[in-house]
Every structure is written in C-alpha cells, then in structure tokens.
Amino acid sequence: MDIRMPSAEERAAWLKAGEDLLRTDTAFLQHLRDIDISVLRHLVHSDVADKSQMQMRELLRLNGSFHTLWEYTDDQCKRLQKLLHQGDLQSSQHVFPLSHMKSIQELYIQYFSSFTNFVVIRGFDYISKKMSNYWKENISSLKKLVSKTQKSESSVSICLFRIMHECFREQINQYTFTLALLSKDAPEIAGNEQLNETLEGMMDLKIYISQVLDEAALTRDLWKSLGQKLTDILCRPERRLREDSKNIPIALSTERFGHNRILLCDDILIHLQGSDIRCYDLTTVWTEVITKENSDMQYENIILLLKICRNLLKVITPEEQLTFHTPEPHHQVVWHWKVKQAVRQCLLRSRDFPLWGKGSKGQSPADAPACRFSTYTFKNEGKFKNAIYEGDWNQGKPHGKGTMKWEDGRNYTGDFENGLEHGFGVFLVPLLDAGYDCYKCHWNQGKKQRYGICEYSTKTVYRGYFKDDVRHGFGILESCRGESNSFRYVGNWMNDKRHGYGVLESMERGELYIGMWQDDQREGCGIVVTQSGLCYEGVFQQNKLTGKGILLSEDNSLYEGEFTEDLQVKGKGKMTFSDGTTIEGTFSNTFGNGLQVQGFMTTTSNSDLSDEAAHLQLGVRGLPVLERWPGIFDPYVEYLHSGAPDAIEEAYLGFHVENGRSLRSKILERPASLGNISYVTCSRKPEESHVKKSDFLKDLKQQQNLEQLQQYLEKSLQSSTHLLGKLLQTLVLVFQVSYSGIGANKHLLTMAQDEMKNYAEKIAQIIRDCVPQLFPQNSKDEESRMEMSMCSAVLNLMLPAFYPELSMLYMLYHDKDNGLYWQGILHLGLLSETKLLEFLDVQKHLWPLKDLQLTSKQRYSLVHDQCFISAIECVQKISTTVDPRRKLDTLFRTVDEIERTVSAVLMRDYKLPVDDLLPLLIYVVSRARIQHLGAELHYVRDMVGAGLEGGITDFLLTALESCYLHIQKQELRRGRFLDFI
The missing domain is CATH 2.20.110 (Histone H3 K4-specific methyltransferase SET7/9 N-terminal domain)
Known part of the structure; x- marks a missing residue:
C-alpha cells in the first residue's frame, strides 16, 4: 500500500499544533502541582478530619483520580516534548490527544465522577469547616489558584470547589481550541478523519462535564432541602437526581399534584409522603403509558380513570403497580422517557456519554429491556415475604432462570414464569435437625407437577410424579439400602398417599406385599410373600x-x-x-x-x-392385570398426544430420562458481568437434549409397512435413549421389584406372564395409535390377527430384558418335574451309545455305525461322543437364546441334523416318520443334558402363544415335550433298565 508523505505545509501545521499543546500541558501540569501542594496534601494528611466519615472517604477517591490524571498527562507531555525536540512530529499519531482520545475521555469521566460525588455530599463545606483555621491562615494562597473573576466574593468552600474543577474544564477547552484551529488551517492534511473524530470527542466531553456538574449541583440542593433525616436515609455519593415532581408535575392517580413528591434518581424511584419514604429499585421497574388498548384493567375502570386523571403512566414493580398522572401530555412523555433511560443505564451500570441528547454520533439511546437480570428482596406478605430473588425478570415478575432464598434457609433455584416456580427447579428446605429436604422437580404455577425426585432428611428418596404439590401417579419411595428398617414402595399414589396398585418390599420384616392400597394403607386384594x-x-x-x-x-x-x-x-x-x-x-x-x-x-x-x-x-x-401400573403408561400417552416435544420430555417421562442419568442437576448459570444486559430478550434458545435424537413421532410415521415397523421397534426398544427404550427400562424396573428377590416365587408365575403380555399389548396399542395407516380397517378376524401379530412381535422384542426374572420363575415352578427329568438324564448317561440306541428301540439300520460286526466293546470305543453329535450340539443351543422363536428354530435345525445323519447312513434322502423320530429325539435330548428343559419348553409354549396351534411347529414342540416326559418315567429314574445292559 502506498503511503503519502506529508507536505511541508502539513508538517508545519502539525508542528504548530504540537507546540500549542505542549504549552497548554505545561501550564496545566504546573497548576496541578500548585493544587496538590496547597490543597490536597493538607486535606489528605490532616489529622483534624475524621477519616471514617463519608466525606473523607470520597476525598481520598478524588485524590486518587486527580493523581492518575496528572501522571497520565505528564507522561504524554514528556513524549510530545521529545518528539518536538527531535523534529519527528509528522502525523496525527504523534499529536496528543489525537491518538489517545478514548483514554482522555475515560480519565476525565473518572475524575469528574469522583469530584461530583464529593460535591453531592457537600464535601467542600465539610472540609472548610473542619479545617477552618488552616484556610484562614492560607486564604491568600488559596485564592491565587482561583480564576481572577469573583475572588473577593468567594467563600472557602466555593474556592475549593472552583479550584478542583475549573482548571480541568479549561484544559479541555484548550484542547478543543487547538484542534479546531488545526482543522481550520489544514483541512486536507493526512489524518483529517481522525482529527474530526477527536474534535467531536472533545466537544462531547465538554458537554458531559457541564451536565454532570449541573446534575451534581441539583442533587446537592435536593439533599439540603429535604432535611437531615431524609438526607441520611437517601443520600449516597454516587446517587444523582434525574427528575423532580416539583419541576415537572406528576402524582399518583389517587393524589393531587404537589400533595406528595416524586423523585427520580439514577438508581431508585422515590415517593415521599410526609415522613413516609418508599423507594423502588430501578433494576426492577418497568414503565408504560396507559391507553385503552394496552391497559390490563377492566374497560369501565380505565374509562373512568382516564376521565378523572389524564395522561396516565404505569410503573410496574415486583410487588406493586403504580399509576401516575400528569397535567400535560408533554410531562407524561418526559417522565416516561427519563424513567426508561434511567432504568436502562442502571441495568448497564454505565452512564450515557453525554448524559442527555444524541451526542456527536447522532445515535438515540435504546429503551430499557423488558427482560433483565436483577436482585430484589420481597417485603409484602405472601409466599415470598422477606425472600431474596436473584435472576431473570419480565414486567415486574420473576421470569426465566433464578434463585429465591428465604430467611429460614429455604432455597429454590430453577425456572420461573410470571412470578411463580414453573419448569424445572431444585428446592431445598432446611429442618430443625440440621438436615434438609431436597426437591428436584418440575413445577407448574408454583406447585410441583409431573416428574420429580425428592431426597428427604430421613434418607428416604421419592422418584415419581406429582400433581398440585403432592405425590400423585406412579412413583418409587425407598429408604437407604443396607439399614435394618429399609423399605421400597413402587406403585401408584394419590394426594400424597399410596393408592391403587403397588408393591412394598420391607427388609426389616423380610416380606413383599403386592396388591391394592388406599389412603396409605393396604386395602383390597393383596399378596404377601416372605423370605x-x-x-x-x-x-x-x-x-x-x-x-x-x-x-x-x-x-x-x-x-x-x-x-x-x-x-x-x-x-x-x-x-x-x-x-x-x-x-x-x-x-x-x-x-x-x-x-x-x-x-x-x-x-x-x-x-x-x-x-x-x-x-x-x-x-x-x-389382581386383574389391567389394574396394574396404569401410572407408567398414562404420562407416556399424554406426552405423545402433546406432540412429543423435546422441551417437556423430562417433565412427562422423567423416569425414563432419569434412568438415562440425565435429569438436570444444575441450573443455567448467569455470568457475573451484566455488561450485555441490554441484549437480553424474552426469547431463549432451547437447551439441547442430553441425547441427540430425531423426532419420535416423525420417524415412526415414516415406516412404510409392518416389516419396516418391526425393524424400527427392534432398534428403538434396544436403545437406552429412545422413548420406547426408556419406557421399557421402567417396565423392567417394576418387574424386577415384583418378581426378583423375595418376589421370585413360583406361585407368581402366571401374574408375571400376564403382566409381560399386558406390557406388549399396551406398547402395541401406542404404536397402532401413532401409525393407524399401517393397520387398515379390515374384517374383525383380519384386524384381530394383525393385532395379535403386532403384540407377538413386540413381546418377542421385549423378552430379553425380562428374561432373567421370568426364567427364574419358570425354573422354580417346574423344579419338581425338572428334578425327575434330571434323574432320568443321569441314569441314561450310564448307558453306552449302542445300548442307549437299542434301549430306545431305534432301528439298527438307522444307527450311524460303519461296521456292525465289531464287538460291543470295540463299537463303543469307536462311536462314543460321535453319534448324532451335530444334532446334540444344535439342541443345546436352545438354552443360549432368549427369543422363543429362535428356540423353535433350534428345534427345527435339530430335527434336520438328525435326518441329515440318517440320510448319510442310508445314503439317500430320508424323512423320518414319527415312530422313528421320537426315539432318536429322545437319544439326542438325553445326550444334550439340558438342565432346565421343562422351564424352556413351557416358556416357549407360553410366550409364542396361539400361533403354535396346529402345524409342524406345534408338532415338533409337542414331540420335544414328549421326550421330556418320557425321560421322567419311573423306570428311567430308578434305573430299572440297567438289567438291559
């Protein structure tokens, strides 16, 4: 990039400006030294004034700002002097203050903030009285520091006031004058744009200083007029008066003008009524002009009020809504604008620059945000009395994320809406025994609603649903595990009491109750199982x-x-x-x-x-199966009817989400800095779900046929993050509570079977309701067949999750029969292969033996562990799968392996008749030594259901059952066949 070299005229202009600025800074620095020697050192180091007084604390801050500005100016002056001495002043980057406009503004704003704070609290009057002897002795030197005008008429306090600010204003004037001459004499020099910006910044700074001085004088006069009592209450060094109802009339709608006084400061709105003072923090103040259209009052009331009091202005606070009126419309406009700007600046914790007007940039200030972050202490009677709220607000009410803390130690952190707990939140309630109850719940209009977790000081935990602040619906209440009196209740609740179907496991008594409840007591049909x-x-x-x-x-x-x-x-x-x-x-x-x-x-x-x-x-x-666990499915169906949005998934399906360990454990943190508060709006970006997933209903409805639907269900039920997978996890939970541990009792097998099938029917019904297009209205028989097929498919997909508990019940139920069967297996195991084949009346031409002329001993040695070995290995796999249909497939393959072996012996394809198949199947089963074959067979028969009636599948399963019964025969169990050996 080409850089244009300055011309001789431009260099001369920069040099002249630099010399003028150097003279200005030199005189300014000398004046600051005189002020420091004659005034500040005596003030700061004097033993007369009390250092604990507010005036002295502010004086020390003023002294710090004074020296900061002094040191900065001195550094820049030395730098400018060096450049002039070297003749190197050739661009705007070398001219102070062109290259340091922002720093100059910040330092002067800081100084005049400290200075006006001292003015507001009448600090110069205070030090002039406290150090009157010193001023009498040095009045002449003091007046030398004041400008020539009005020296003889000035008191000590006025002299000090003028000394501490006039030289600074004059310095800014000199900067402005020098820069204006430079801009006029050399309008086309390089860096002219920066010169103009600096000049505009200096003009804004001059305006700002005049405004803060006027504002401080008005505020000082206000505190002086109110009297000492009110001044002690309201006066703060940094507080400024923005508007006074004595200047621009305004009054409450119930009062007359001038009867009371309204004061707007930069942090509070004050209502004075005699000796009564009411202050409203501006961070929690909203204002709007009242019209017929935007009024939330009844139409007749607003018409009447507008007739009596014109130009209405509503001010909203957390606990009150104040309606003001003004005599003229322009008064209303001024008050409305000033309140909004004061609120905005209070939230930003920053004053506008300049204080009023658009400034050199010509930009209008923004309005105060409706949604904001603030802290407030509630005072009026109500549920929040004396509580401190810190969080988001909207139109005078907690709205968004926040924390509410009560005097007694109660603490709520979470979501609010329209002034009440709404959404997810954590509520801590301290107790007298130094413990506390912790409620991690979803809330609706201030009450616990839908899912939540409550950890009580008694070490018991409730996980379940609420309604109107009490436990209602499905839930689990359990004590700490390992203690002697531990318990666990899983079931339905109503109005904070156990009501409906539920299971109570008591470790202390060593028993399990399964049945009905009413008003927290066992009421109706029930079962008690003991250890x-x-x-x-x-x-x-x-x-x-x-x-x-x-x-x-x-x-x-x-x-x-x-x-x-x-x-x-x-x-x-x-x-x-x-x-x-x-x-x-x-x-x-x-x-x-x-x-x-x-x-x-x-x-x-x-x-x-x-x-x-x-x-x-x-x-x-x-205990009919339809009356069990309705509270698990009802929230799920309600959630699907609502459209299944992610934002409310946890509230409806907290059990399923909590099983995935994703219940929110913390509330969105609020940054410490409020610098960007003006950008806060009501709209929020929804929090991302703990699991990235697509829309459940949308995906489900995209399935084109029943085959695709079954594949979709298989994946979803196996997923711990999918809605159906989460539902299955909860069903597994209640199933384990009911039928494992103490509940693992053979007399509960039918209950468990019915419950499993009912689960499948409920899930199948949910699926049918979501995708009715896949289940068209056909004849009743066809519709019934499709429903049975759907239920069967869902049941098969669910079985792996329930198999451990269910198989245990089957083994216990068939324990006696299995004992008889195993005795038969052991005795058949004593026979050699040839003797067993012969004992079972298997025709010899079907034996897989190569040479029938060998002796029995030689034949045993050759064929042991080799006869029908593929069929034996195949049937053993019946215990390695959970799916009953795969168990049936294993049976089919076993028969195929038997026929394949026989075909190899006969060297031709051969289909075994029933009379030949049964003895061979008994042989294979006896050598497979399946431990719980009876439980496996009944499990398949019960879980596959009506689909087995008739056909080859039913025949083969019946054949295997016949083998099982045959091995239990008395002659086999007692070894009476041993004489056959």
Whole structure:
C-alpha cells in the first residue's frame, strides 16, 4: 500500500499544533502541582478530619483520580516534548490527544465522577469547616489558584470547589481550541478523519462535564432541602437526581399534584409522603403509558380513570403497580422517557456519554429491556415475604432462570414464569435437625407437577410424579439400602398417599406385599410373600388381612381360611399338607403351645392335592392385570398426544430420562458481568437434549409397512435413549421389584406372564395409535390377527430384558418335574451309545455305525461322543437364546441334523416318520443334558402363544415335550433298565 508523505505545509501545521499543546500541558501540569501542594496534601494528611466519615472517604477517591490524571498527562507531555525536540512530529499519531482520545475521555469521566460525588455530599463545606483555621491562615494562597473573576466574593468552600474543577474544564477547552484551529488551517492534511473524530470527542466531553456538574449541583440542593433525616436515609455519593415532581408535575392517580413528591434518581424511584419514604429499585421497574388498548384493567375502570386523571403512566414493580398522572401530555412523555433511560443505564451500570441528547454520533439511546437480570428482596406478605430473588425478570415478575432464598434457609433455584416456580427447579428446605429436604422437580404455577425426585432428611428418596404439590401417579419411595428398617414402595399414589396398585418390599420384616392400597394403607386384594417362602393371599382392610385367605408354604402345604391381623392362622379353615392329608376345623395359635386345631383330619395318599397346591397361582383373580401400573403408561400417552416435544420430555417421562442419568442437576448459570444486559430478550434458545435424537413421532410415521415397523421397534426398544427404550427400562424396573428377590416365587408365575403380555399389548396399542395407516380397517378376524401379530412381535422384542426374572420363575415352578427329568438324564448317561440306541428301540439300520460286526466293546470305543453329535450340539443351543422363536428354530435345525445323519447312513434322502423320530429325539435330548428343559419348553409354549396351534411347529414342540416326559418315567429314574445292559 502506498503511503503519502506529508507536505511541508502539513508538517508545519502539525508542528504548530504540537507546540500549542505542549504549552497548554505545561501550564496545566504546573497548576496541578500548585493544587496538590496547597490543597490536597493538607486535606489528605490532616489529622483534624475524621477519616471514617463519608466525606473523607470520597476525598481520598478524588485524590486518587486527580493523581492518575496528572501522571497520565505528564507522561504524554514528556513524549510530545521529545518528539518536538527531535523534529519527528509528522502525523496525527504523534499529536496528543489525537491518538489517545478514548483514554482522555475515560480519565476525565473518572475524575469528574469522583469530584461530583464529593460535591453531592457537600464535601467542600465539610472540609472548610473542619479545617477552618488552616484556610484562614492560607486564604491568600488559596485564592491565587482561583480564576481572577469573583475572588473577593468567594467563600472557602466555593474556592475549593472552583479550584478542583475549573482548571480541568479549561484544559479541555484548550484542547478543543487547538484542534479546531488545526482543522481550520489544514483541512486536507493526512489524518483529517481522525482529527474530526477527536474534535467531536472533545466537544462531547465538554458537554458531559457541564451536565454532570449541573446534575451534581441539583442533587446537592435536593439533599439540603429535604432535611437531615431524609438526607441520611437517601443520600449516597454516587446517587444523582434525574427528575423532580416539583419541576415537572406528576402524582399518583389517587393524589393531587404537589400533595406528595416524586423523585427520580439514577438508581431508585422515590415517593415521599410526609415522613413516609418508599423507594423502588430501578433494576426492577418497568414503565408504560396507559391507553385503552394496552391497559390490563377492566374497560369501565380505565374509562373512568382516564376521565378523572389524564395522561396516565404505569410503573410496574415486583410487588406493586403504580399509576401516575400528569397535567400535560408533554410531562407524561418526559417522565416516561427519563424513567426508561434511567432504568436502562442502571441495568448497564454505565452512564450515557453525554448524559442527555444524541451526542456527536447522532445515535438515540435504546429503551430499557423488558427482560433483565436483577436482585430484589420481597417485603409484602405472601409466599415470598422477606425472600431474596436473584435472576431473570419480565414486567415486574420473576421470569426465566433464578434463585429465591428465604430467611429460614429455604432455597429454590430453577425456572420461573410470571412470578411463580414453573419448569424445572431444585428446592431445598432446611429442618430443625440440621438436615434438609431436597426437591428436584418440575413445577407448574408454583406447585410441583409431573416428574420429580425428592431426597428427604430421613434418607428416604421419592422418584415419581406429582400433581398440585403432592405425590400423585406412579412413583418409587425407598429408604437407604443396607439399614435394618429399609423399605421400597413402587406403585401408584394419590394426594400424597399410596393408592391403587403397588408393591412394598420391607427388609426389616423380610416380606413383599403386592396388591391394592388406599389412603396409605393396604386395602383390597393383596399378596404377601416372605423370605421363608410363605405366601399369603386375601383381602386387606386398613392394613390388615380380614376374612378368608390363602397360605402356601414352601413344602406346598396349603391353608384356606381365617387369619389374625398379624397373618397368623386362626379361625375356621382347611389345611392340606404336601402328602395329601387334610385337616378342616377351627385353628388357634397361642404363644408357647404352637398351632392347635379342633376339627376333622383326613389321611390320603392323593398326590393330586399336593400337585394342585404346588402349582396354585396367586393374584390371578383378585389382581386383574389391567389394574396394574396404569401410572407408567398414562404420562407416556399424554406426552405423545402433546406432540412429543423435546422441551417437556423430562417433565412427562422423567423416569425414563432419569434412568438415562440425565435429569438436570444444575441450573443455567448467569455470568457475573451484566455488561450485555441490554441484549437480553424474552426469547431463549432451547437447551439441547442430553441425547441427540430425531423426532419420535416423525420417524415412526415414516415406516412404510409392518416389516419396516418391526425393524424400527427392534432398534428403538434396544436403545437406552429412545422413548420406547426408556419406557421399557421402567417396565423392567417394576418387574424386577415384583418378581426378583423375595418376589421370585413360583406361585407368581402366571401374574408375571400376564403382566409381560399386558406390557406388549399396551406398547402395541401406542404404536397402532401413532401409525393407524399401517393397520387398515379390515374384517374383525383380519384386524384381530394383525393385532395379535403386532403384540407377538413386540413381546418377542421385549423378552430379553425380562428374561432373567421370568426364567427364574419358570425354573422354580417346574423344579419338581425338572428334578425327575434330571434323574432320568443321569441314569441314561450310564448307558453306552449302542445300548442307549437299542434301549430306545431305534432301528439298527438307522444307527450311524460303519461296521456292525465289531464287538460291543470295540463299537463303543469307536462311536462314543460321535453319534448324532451335530444334532446334540444344535439342541443345546436352545438354552443360549432368549427369543422363543429362535428356540423353535433350534428345534427345527435339530430335527434336520438328525435326518441329515440318517440320510448319510442310508445314503439317500430320508424323512423320518414319527415312530422313528421320537426315539432318536429322545437319544439326542438325553445326550444334550439340558438342565432346565421343562422351564424352556413351557416358556416357549407360553410366550409364542396361539400361533403354535396346529402345524409342524406345534408338532415338533409337542414331540420335544414328549421326550421330556418320557425321560421322567419311573423306570428311567430308578434305573430299572440297567438289567438291559
């Protein structure tokens, strides 16, 4: 880039300006030295004045600003002198103050801020009185520092006032004059744009100094006129009067002009009514002109008020709404504008430059933001009395993020809306025992609503739903694990009490209650399962079992009859023992005497009675599956009906979100600096979800057919972040509470099966409601078939999550049969391959043996661990998968492997008839040694359901079941076939 060299005329102009500025600075610096020697040193170091007084503290600040400005000017003066001496003054960058305009403005603003603070509190009157003896002795030297005009008429305080500011104003005037001459003499010199900007800055600084001096004088006169009492309350060094109702009339709508006084300062709005003072912090003040259109008052009231009091102006504060009126429209405009500007500058913590008007830039100041950050202490009666709020505001009400702190230690941090807790927030409530309750909840209009977590000082924790500030809906209340009296309740709540279906696990008593509740007590049908294996079922009233019930013991003894309140056998009943013996009569149970009975005893060897008790299922009639866990699905359906927006997902589905460990643990922090407060608006960018995910409903509706839908469901149910995956996690949670641990009881198997299938039906119904286009209205049979297919598909996808608890129930239920089966397996294992094939009547031409002429011993050695080995390995995989359909596929492949081996022996394709297949299948199953085959078979039969009726699949499953039963036969279990060896 080409740089134009200054001409001789330009260099001469810069040189002349530099010399003028050097003379100005030299004289200014000398004057500052005289002021420091004659005035400031005596003031600052005097022992007469009290250093703790407000006037002396402000004097010290003034002294600091004075010396800062002095040192800066001295440095720049020396720099300019050096440049002139070297003859190197050739551009605007070398001329002070052209290159340092911003620094000059900041230093003079700082100095005059300290100076006017001292003026406002009448500091010069104070030091002139405190040091009157010194001034009398040095009055002549003092007056030498004052300008020639009015020397004889000036008092000491006026002299000091003039000494401490006139030379500074004169210095700015000199700067302005020199720069103006330079601009006039050399308008085309290089750097002219910067010269003009500097000159405009100096003009603005002159205006600013005049304005702050006038403002300080008015404020000083105000405090003097109010009297000492009001002055002590209201006077602050940095506080300035902006407007006074004595100058521009304004009054409350209920008052007459002049009756009271309204004062607008730069940080507060003051209402004086006799000796009563009411102050309103401007950071929490909003103002607007009242018209018929924007009034929130009733239409008749505003018409009446406008007739009585014209030119209405509303001022909104956190606890009041004040309506003012002015006699003239232009008075209203002035007050409205001044209040808005005072509020804006108070929020910015910065004054405009200049104080009033557009300044040299010609820019109008912005209005005060409606949404802002501020701190306020509530005073009036109400829920927030004496509480301190720090956070976001909008039109006089907490709105956005904030923290509310009460005197008693209560603390709420979170979201507000229209003055009340609304959204997510954390509420701490201290207790007398030095502990506290912590509520991490979602709120609606000041009340806990929807999902939340409450940690109580008693070390109990509630995770669940609220309504109108109380626990309502599905929730979990549990104590600290590991303690002797620990408990866990999982179920429904109503009006802060357990109500509806729920499960209570008590570690202290070692029992699990599954059933109905009302008003925090067990009420209705219920089941009690103990750690010792006892099971009770009956009807509870007011927490006590009443009427007839059922007691099942671990040895399959069954009691049907009456009980005491503490579940002891007492009253009329019938006892059936595991050997079939029955006792019917009146039972009693007294301490030390054991169980006593008066009645009839029947001895029999009927094993059917024992089997009936062993396979008895509880809760099937008294606890219908449709009444269980409605509180889990209802919020989910409600959320989907709302459109499933991410912003409210946590409020509706907090359980699912919390399982993903993403419940918000902190509130959006507010920056310490408020410098950008003018940019705050009501609109907020929504917080990003803890998981990046696409729209659930949109994705679901994009599925084109049932096959795509099934693939989509498979992925979503396996995802811990997907809505369906989160729902599944909650269902797994309640299933584990009900049917694991103490609840792992064989008498609850049917309840667990029904519950699993009901889960699948509910989820399938949700899917059908979301994508009805994939389920067109067909005939009832076709529609029913599609619904069954959908439920079956969902069930298969869900089973892996529930399999550990469900398989345990199956194993317990079929434990006796499995024991018989395993005895048969062990005895069949004693036979060699050839003996077992021969014992099972497998035709010899189907044996996979190459040479039938070998001896039995040689044949055993050759074929052991090799006969039908592929089929054996295949059927063993039936225990390695959870999906019942894959278990059936394993059965199909096992039969294929058997037929493939037989075909290899016969050297031709061969389909085994039933009479040949069953013995070979028994052989394969016996060598596979599947430990819990009975549980696996019943699991497949129950979970696949009606789809198995008829067909090859049903036939093969029936064949495998026949093998299982055959191995349980008495002759196999007792080894009676050993004579066959």
